[in-house]
Amino acid sequence: MALDLSQVRGDMIAEVGGKAAGLGELIGAGLPVPPGLVVTTDAYRRVADAAGLAALIAAGGDGLAARARERLLAAPVPPDVERAVTGAYEKLSAAVTEGTAGPVAVPVPVPVAVRSSATAEDLPFASFAGQQDTYLGVTGPQAVLDAVRRCWASLWTDRAVAYREANGVGHAGVGLAVVVQAMVDARVAGVMFTANPVTGRRHEAVIDAAPGLGDAVVSGAVNPDRFVADTRTGEIRERRAGDRPPTRGRPGDGTEAHGDRPPATRGLPGGGAEGPGGLCLTDAQVRELAGLGARAEAHFGAPQDTEWAIGPDGTLWLTQSRPITTLYPLPEPRGAGLRVYFSINVAQGVMGPLTPLGLAAFKLIGSGAAAAVGRPPASPRQGPPAMAVAGERLWFDLTVPLRSRAGRAILPRVLQVGEARAVALVRELAADPRLPVTHTSRRPLLRAAVRAARRLGVPAKVAWALFRPERALAYTRRLGEDLDARLRLPGTATPAERLRHAERTLGGAFPLIVSVMPMALTGYGLYGLAAKLSGRSLAELQDVLRAVPHNPTTEMDLELWRLATRVEPEPFRREPVAELARRYRAGTLPPAAQRGIAAFLDVYGHRGVAEIDLGVPRWSEEPGHILGALANYLRADPAAGGQAGHDPAAQFARGEAAARRAVAGAVAAARRRGRVRAAVVRFALGRARQLTGLRELPKFLLVKVLAGVRADLSKVGDHLVEAGVLDAARDVFFLDFAELEAAVAGTGRGLRETVAARREVHERERRRGHVPRIMLSDGTEPEALLAGAAPEGAITGTPASAGTVTGTARVVLDPVGAHLEPGEILVCPSTDPGWTPLFLTAGGLVMEMGGAMSHGAVVAREYGIPAVVGVPDATRRIGSGERVTVNGATGTVTAEG
Incomplete structure (x- = not known):
């Protein structure tokens, strides 16, 4: 029930908790850690059993945290537990006393830090920092035992319970160990991150330091000095003075401040001179700290959040090390030097992770795109070199265009269309000396663009857009019909045939989908031309693009509103969405609603939220979202024209009228510069209104491809469930194509375990609160x-x-x-x-x-x-x-x- 920290290893979290496991690893790696012991989770569970905690957790209910704390504080500590704790403390006191004063007859009780170490703590996805209690300056066996008991109870503070629930950690399986560690009479202490937690930059240590104990720095009670140093070179990049009194341990627990900012000989190792500018660390100490941080990071294989202290003799001690859980993971390196990655997820508005098969699908689509422009990758399943995965999300490597003169000219213009906030970032990166221009000629880009345009039939489509727009629109309609035909497979298709068909469809999706873009881009180009010729800004011409036709997304939304005007309102106004969905599946909604919703989903059922991930259910599978939207519309009474003028059909009509006025105004402005100019502006804006709505069509078609492939792969999943390989058909979306191929052939092994592990990673990434828009390969955001x-x-x-x-x-x-x-x-x-x-x-x-x-x-x-x-x-x-x-x-x- 009590172990010396030197006996602890990193794989003992279930016995000693995260904090103790980290300290044991530091000791095993030869890093300086103050001596101590850990009261294991066995001791906690003995007391928890005596308190009847398991039944309390199972019963649940309001006030669970408070009731659990009360029981733990009131339960008697079994005598063998008490002997283990007090005996281990006395042994620690003897070792520390002998180490400082030589052999002694009676060991003097030494002050210790008593710190909680939960089994759900210092994990790779959640630090649980500060959720349980710590007591400093605790002296004497009974005081230590009391502090241990209070640490046990702190597993059930309101904040700890809420944090576990937010991170999906069950209460029943959590245990608490307690670290009892000799106090360092710290002259200076604080925290150090071995990667910058704000910018994400790896190998950049950020150190907060203050005279006295580090607890005040951790708790935010002082404004510490700050240092930033490169852990590889020792270069100190920043020094910033804080404003902080030193802190000392208060007998029993806690810390207290002692006076104002110390004089030059106070609070420093050995009483020496302060660092530069009156800072509490010298440059040599900053470098020593950064070096220790680098060793800890190398040992654990990940950036670390550490706590440290410098004793009276100048010895530097590490008192804690845990992973930094807020850093965004880096893509696997695919090229030398600094790389620049742009988030495809952020650009598409899908902040959550994609399923493994959703990522595999985009690799195939990306490979098809690369092949279409004459650069096929060696392995289509691996995707093109410019595509990367990090944090279960997709990234695009912008390094090559950023290091090209032509790319630097084009990239900001492209990003301005869909990701304006990235433009300033790209321009800033262009000035980074680590990203010099290495491709100065524009000829290779022009040659590649010409080849790609020929392969994709761009000249003909631009000609249609300019001179025969009705042919361009007819082509887009045929495209949808042809796609429907390509996606159909006979019901007799085998699972292996469905897999091959899915891969072929995804690999050929890019040329099919992108073939619409030349028409839409021609529309936007004409819109820009009209702005120049009329002397008006794009902002002044915004109304021209209101209520444009041929946009499948606005057509979908308007059709849903029209459906709301036709269905029987009563079940939607009073029934919850779950009940509406149940009734729809059972076919028991009122007739008009049942028929109308089915017809809507027949056209638009392939869509959904986060629809770029083929692992996500479509509206046709889970219609609750659409039924909820209908219910919202019906609360606004669409049959009466909505509320406060929010009838979308009327808004669309007003938009068309505003567009006509904007066109007329632009033509009149151009006429003042010449009749020919006015005619060109009228022509350009007319074409712009006909064609710019097609901008949404490529994604509409892409999602239709993904939905069709999803339906085929779901049938493969059904087969694998029947074969006893998987537990549920939806598990196929947590495998990749190679694994599915092996599973269908009967050679796949351990797929259930693979699915379970990937689901855990996926759920962890779903809880990530922030995804960078642009990230460098050194982690900088x-x-x-x-x-x-x-x-x-x-x-x-x-x-x-x-x-x-x-x-x-x-x-x-x-x-x-x-x-x-x-x-x-x-x-x-x-x-x-x-x-x-x-x-x-x-x-x-x-x-x-x-x-x-x-x-x-x-x-x-x-x-x-x-x-x-x-x-x-x-x-x-x-x-x-x-x-x-x-x-x-x-x-x-x-x-x-």
């Missing part, structure tokens, strides 16, 4: 370096849809089941088409991600909703219920009163 304060009274982003609206903010992190009252301001991380039904009742839009041509911005403009996108941390800085004004022309969001 450039946006963190450039983040600045917003102007007083407003937060700013990118103007996306002109207009001003004041309303009540509604922060929505997940559209499934979300309710938005008519006229409320939708505040969200980002959007894909699964979100857009909410736009029909929104008064305005504020979005953390995206640019002026991103999906949410395009739809907002078409509906005439004022919108600001690319607003940093909007979902944290704006609260639900807050009154805000959204100015879509200036790109500002202002709180009202």
Whole structure:
């Protein structure tokens, strides 16, 4: 029940908890750790059993945390547990006393730190830092026993219980060990991260230090000195003085401050001179700390969050080491030197992780894209070199275009269309001396572009767009019909045939889908030409692109609204979504609703939230989201034209009228410069309205491909369940194509274990609160370096849809089941088409991600909703219920009163 820390290994978390396991590993690696012991989880469980804690947890109910604490504090400590704790403490006291004063007849009780070490603590995905209690300066056997008991009880503080629930850690399986460690009479102490926790940069130690004990630094009770150092070279990149009194242990527990900032000879190892500028560490000590941090990181194989102290004789001690859980994982390196990665997930508004098979699908699509431009990868299943995976999300390597003169000219323009916030980051990176231009000639890019354009038939499609738009539109309709035919397989197809068909379909998806883009881009090009010829800015011409035809997403949303005007309203107004879904599946909704929803899903059922992941169910499989949207519309009474003028059909008509006025105004402005110019502007804007709606069609078709492949692979899953290989058909989405191929052939082994492990990783990544937009291969997040304060009274982003609206903010992190009252301001991380039904009742839009041509911005403009996108941390800085004004022309969001 009590072990010396030197006996502890990293694989003993179940016996000693995370903190003790980390300390034992440090000792085993030869790193300096103060002597100590750990009271194991066996002791805790003995007391917990005596307190009847298992039955209490099983019963649950309100006040569980308080009741559990009371029982643990009241339960008697078994005599053998008491003997183990007090005996181990006395042994520690003897060892410390002899080590400092030579052999003694009677060991003097030494002050110790008594610290909780839970089995759910210092884990790779959650630190649980500060969730349980620590007691400092504890002296004497009975005082130590009492502190141990209080640590046991702290496993059931309200904050610890809430943290476990938030991280999906069950209460029943958690145990608590207690570390009892000799106190270091610290002259200076603090914390050190071996990677920068703000910017993400690896091998950059960030050290906070203050005279006295480190507890005050950890708790935030002092403003410490800060140092930043390179753990590989020892270079000190930053020194910043804090303002802090030293702290000393208070007998029994806790810490207390002693006086003001110390004189030059106080609080320093050996009483020596202070560091530069009166700082509490010298440069040599900073480098020594950084070196120790590097050794700890190398031993654990991951960046570490450490605590440290410097004793009276100048000895540096590590008192804790745990993984830094907030760092975003890095992609596997595929090239030498610094690399720059752009998040495809962020650009698509899918902040959560993709399933393993969803990632495998995009690798095949990416390989097909590379082959279409004449650069096929060696292994299609591995994807093209420019595609990477990190944190179960997709990334695109921008290093080559960033180090090319032509790429630096083109990349900001491309990003401005869909990810405006990334433009400033790319321009900043272009000035980074670590990313010099290595490709100066534009000829290779031009040759590659010409070859790709020929392969994809771009010249002919541009000609259709310019001179025969009806042919271009007919082509897009045929494209959808041809795709439906390609996706169909006979019911007799074998699982192996379905797998091969899925891979062929995904590998050939890119040329099919991208064939629409030349027409849409021609429309946008003509729109830009008209702006130049008329002398008007793109912002002044925004209304031209309101209510454009041929956009499958707006057509879908309008059809859903029209459906709301035709169905019987009563079950939708009173029944919860789960009951509506049950009735729909059972075919017992009122007739008009049953038929109308089935018809809608027949056309749009392949769509869904986070639909770029083929591992995610479609609306046709789980119609709850669409039924919830219908219920929201019916609360707004669409048959009566909605509330407060929010009838989308009427809004669309008003948008068309506004577009006609904008075209007329641009033509009139151009006419003042010449009749020919006016004719060209009229032609260009007419074509722009005909063609720009096609921008959403490639994704519509891509999602149809993914849905078709998903249906085939679900049947493969059914087969593997029947064969006893998997437990559920949906488990196929946690395997890749090679594993599925082996499973179908009967040679797959251990697939259940593989699925379980990947599900655990997937769920862990779902809880990740932040995904970088751009990340460097050294872990740096450039946006963190450039983040600045917003102007007083407003937060700013990118103007996306002109207009001003004041309303009540509604922060929505997940559209499934979300309710938005008519006229409320939708505040969200980002959007894909699964979100857009909410736009029909929104008064305005504020979005953390995206640019002026991103999906949410395009739809907002078409509906005439004022919108600001690319607003940093909007979902944290704006609260639900807050009154805000959204100015879509200036790109500002202002709180009202």
